[in-house]
Amino acid sequence: MTDVQMVVIHRSRRNIELLLLLFALGIGFSAYLITGLNLYGELPTNWLAAAGVWVILGAACHAFTRWRIPYADPVLLPCVFLLNGIGLALIFRLDQTSTPPANDVVTQLGWTGLGVIGFIAFLIIFRDHRPLQRYTYTLALLGVVLLLMPLLPGIGREINGSRIWIGIGPFSFQPAEIAKLVLTTAFASYLVERREVLALAGRRVLGIDLPRARDLGPILIVWAGCLLVLLAQRDLGTSMLFFGMFVMMLYVATERPGWPLLGLGMAVLGGLVMFVLIKVFKVGFFDHVLVRLSSWLDPFSDYDKNYQVIQGQFGMAWGGLLGRGLGEGRPGLTPLAKSDFIATVVGEELGVAGLMAVILLYGIIIARGLRTALIGKEAFGKLLAAGLSFTFALQVFAIIGGVTRLLPLTGLTTPFMSQGGSSLVSNWVLVALLMVVSHQFRKPVTTAVGVDPDSESTQLIPAVESRSGLFGRSSRRDAHRESAHRDGAEVGAR
């Protein structure tokens, strides 16, 4: 009998990543070239310089990934570059719809560069996500301050009816985008510590264990905070994103379906409170929430008020299956096509085939994030990866669902594609964080050969063999049943 212990390790796969990355850079750049060809019949004059900048950005990300986190997931970076490239090409395309042509694509490329710098800086500072676990309350406080910053007089700015911006000089910034990252980390760290308590079952209703009343504090605080954001900043998207993120992370941490049900109930309750405020008390500044609702349910009743949504629908309808071709549609007719409605531009110029591809790219990023959460062995990283991917998923769902009229429109950005620096930079950092976690989980670990815990005198019997959830715990009742079968050699420490 050979005594060779075999172990399964993840491959580094950096060369595959490089190939995919080159492919992604090529597709993104060809979108730019095709737009120029279709519009003017010739390549954009600066195409060589643009290609240079684009390849340098890709090469820098790849080089730092190779150096700092060689075992990170190989498909995240190429997917992100492809989305970012398509976004840049579409913003270039939309620049051409105004006379004289705007030059927003250069600003956006600058922000992409800053996003890449943020990505690299994150890899240099944090090769390991675990130190972040210690700053639970510092991060929570920072997140809340960032979230409420636009309310400060002086730096807060109101654009298009939502007060979610801060402006310093000519620059405006959406601090909620950074708060998204900071609060996910804080929630993950908090819930890792508290999940045992929060998983305790309270009253049982219709076969589902609801949480105990005394554990409701955290969710009530987050709920109230989100309502406050909704009231004061008049931004449905942000408040929905943060509440959904917290409830989902609670569910992942505790594996109790009672939490999301309770969260759903609280969200409905919050919506009703809003509705009563608007309808009965005629709170004037909710006009734009009402506009959003009517543009979702019945946009064609008022063509002028719901102009943006209707134009977006027409654009996608005209695009059809294969789209008009880059530069061949008329996406300039939709207001704010560069930021909120960029998904309809994809639908118009690349058709359903292109829009589905873009949605799949988002899906791949989310799936890889959740996969990272599944393979990990350490609770904080698992919860962090799950929380980040879920937040990302919720954001993509809300905005693409909003412009396609599946949901009421929210002011969220389309990650990596919308015009706007805060969203771009924070999503680049989000990907850096996901890749750091995946590197930590995928790297081969040092194993001492010959030290085998099974060979020692005391044999351990795991409490629950049937591992089900993300944390491998089935319900507490099962654990009790199993422990009754054990013959008392070891007593669970709980």
Added chain:
Amino acid sequence: MPMSEIAVTLIKVLFLVLLWIFILSVASVIRGDLFGRTVPASELPQPEITEAPPANKKVKRRDRGHPSTFAITNGPQSGTSASLADGVVQIGRSADCQIILEDDYVSTRHARVIANDNGFYVEDLGSTNGTYVNGQRITQPTTIGLADAVRIGKTVMKLEV
């Protein structure tokens, strides 16, 4: 000059095909990634196991590699380590421990490793299921060296240089 309609359509379809080929190649990379590579454990980076340090550690320790970390070498969380620079590493399930073990047999604050001038000790903090050094359950602070294996629940830990 705008291009002919046929050229526009051709380029459009070609671009969409490229987009989907990219997605399919990502899918195939993910499929290849599902199963890692199986290698003998001996090919992995090994923790340095030196012979047990002599009794008088205070003199010899600085000569032959000062242990600087306490690391998990076997068990579900292997690869995790904590620095001994602060003089103490607490092990348990609570978040204030330097080594956090996810194991039902580990107590909230299970044990700690203390580094002082006289060497390294492991001390059980009244845990339910005990702390084992080289297979022996400890009842009092026990001196450990580079070759000693500390086991808590399913996890084996060692001092590392």
